[in-house]
Amino acid sequence: MAISTSVISLNTISYSRSSSHSYLSPPKPYVPSCTLPNSNSLRKLLITTSSSSEMGPTSDTLNFSRQPEMPSVSPFGLSMNELGKPSYKWRRVLLKVSGEALAGDQSQTIDPKITMAIAREVASVTRLGIEVALVVGGGNIFRGSSWAGSGGLDRSSADYIGMLATVMNAIFLQATMESIGIPTRVQTAFRMSEVAEPYIRRRAVRHLEKGRVVIFAAGTGNPFFTTDTAAALRCAEINAEVVLKATNVDGVYDDDPRSNPHARLLHTLTYQDVTSRDLSVMDMTAITLCQENNIPVVVFNINKAGNISKAIKGERVGTLIGADMEVHHSKNMKQT
Structure with a gap:
């Protein structure tokens, strides 16, 4: 059975986990005290997982640069257009x-x-x-x-x-x-x-x-x-x-x-x-x-x-x- 390997890419810092220490969490990246992370610095988190030959390789890309779209629904079940502009x-x-x-x-x-x-x-x-x-x-x-x-x-x-x-x-x-x-x-x-x-x-x-x-x-x-x-x-x-x-x-x-x-x-x-x-x-x-x-x-x-x-x-x-x-x-x- 193949051993799964995950690679986390965070800007230019990457961490690898070996099979013998797969239960350990990767160390946290060093962030200078004078600099606070923001949404622009977290460009993309790429997680690649290789499993058994029966499942085949899969890859998912999570993009944090876009904000999730919220539905424009009012608490009363009407859309904002219906609520804001009566007929x-x-x-x-x-x-x-x-x-x-x-x-x-x-x-x-x-x-x-x-x-x-x-x-x-x-x-x-x-x-x-x-x-x-x-x-x-x-x-x-x-x-x-x-x-x-x-x-x-x-x-x-x-x-x-x-x-x-x-x-x-x-x-x-x-x-x-x-x-x-x-x-x-x-x-x-x-x-x-x-x-x-x-x-x-x-x-x-x-x-x-x-x-x-x-x-x-x-x-x-x-x-x-x-x-x-x-x-x-x-x-x-x-x-x-x-x-x-x-x-x-x-x-x-x-x-x-x-x-x-x-x-x-x-x-x-x-x-x-x-x-x-x-x-x-x-x-x-x-x-x-x-x-x-x-x-x-x-x-x-x-x-x-x-x-x-x-x-x-x-x-x-x-x-x-x-x-x-x-x-x-x-x-x-x-x-x-």
């Missing part, structure tokens, strides 16, 4: 706030209570890891379509003045959000370098990835387009999953609730319903852009506490207009 319906959203909503009860141009309520609810969802971008209107200060033709003011000039009004609202919202610790960036469709960044799509996406709220101002930068169209456009550009339209009403009604007390709130709609019934939700350009890019739209009341955070999380609130509703509508038509 919400939307992960990146675009919130459209109309200028009229910022005015509150219309007693002043901008109601600080409204802007603070928006800031607090946006803060509550950004801490959950949801990325939020905003498009703000300017109707509380100046509406270009209403002033066109007054005093010789052409439509293009009136729309540019309205775009400047959206910048004023955006700066006000930014100041309110940053006062409670929300990092915020304002990006304008045309250059106003002293007060805001120019709109750059990749930069906007990077801000969102870093947890900052991005406020898009100045509409699309072109006259004859509304801020609703700007919201649909920016939503498609930054790959947001939904447009959340915050208004002063609970959602979309089948008639004007201000003139008809029996008007019925519609909880779900298709894009075709909006265009065929001429419902005043968004302008046709914005609705068509959302339809072509399969972007759902949620219309809800901004004045009810908690509605913004509910809408951003994907909870049922207001009226949902979207591609899913198209499929649901077609199934109902087949059944009837």
Whole structure:
């Protein structure tokens, strides 16, 4: 029977055991008192064992330079991703706030209570890891379509003045959000370098990835387009999953609730319903852009506490207009 021989190689120091003294342990290597061993000094421990001819020679290599990988499992049986990032319906959203909503009860141009309520609810969802971008209107200060033709003011000039009004609202919202610790960036469709960044799509996406709220101002930068169209456009550009339209009403009604007390709130709609019934939700350009890019739209009341955070999380609130509703509508038509 062959005598097994083990050779231990520790850097340049090696020890051999003879068959007559196989029961003895090899002497410990000398380590100077001024030097402490570390993981880098223990490169490799090679143990080679030669046994009987029936088993054949075997060799195993143990590498101490790599740390063992620990499974990322929480004490509750969930993975770290599942524990750290709860599942919400939307992960990146675009919130459209109309200028009229910022005015509150219309007693002043901008109601600080409204802007603070928006800031607090946006803060509550950004801490959950949801990325939020905003498009703000300017109707509380100046509406270009209403002033066109007054005093010789052409439509293009009136729309540019309205775009400047959206910048004023955006700066006000930014100041309110940053006062409670929300990092915020304002990006304008045309250059106003002293007060805001120019709109750059990749930069906007990077801000969102870093947890900052991005406020898009100045509409699309072109006259004859509304801020609703700007919201649909920016939503498609930054790959947001939904447009959340915050208004002063609970959602979309089948008639004007201000003139008809029996008007019925519609909880779900298709894009075709909006265009065929001429419902005043968004302008046709914005609705068509959302339809072509399969972007759902949620219309809800901004004045009810908690509605913004509910809408951003994907909870049922207001009226949902979207591609899913198209499929649901077609199934109902087949059944009837």
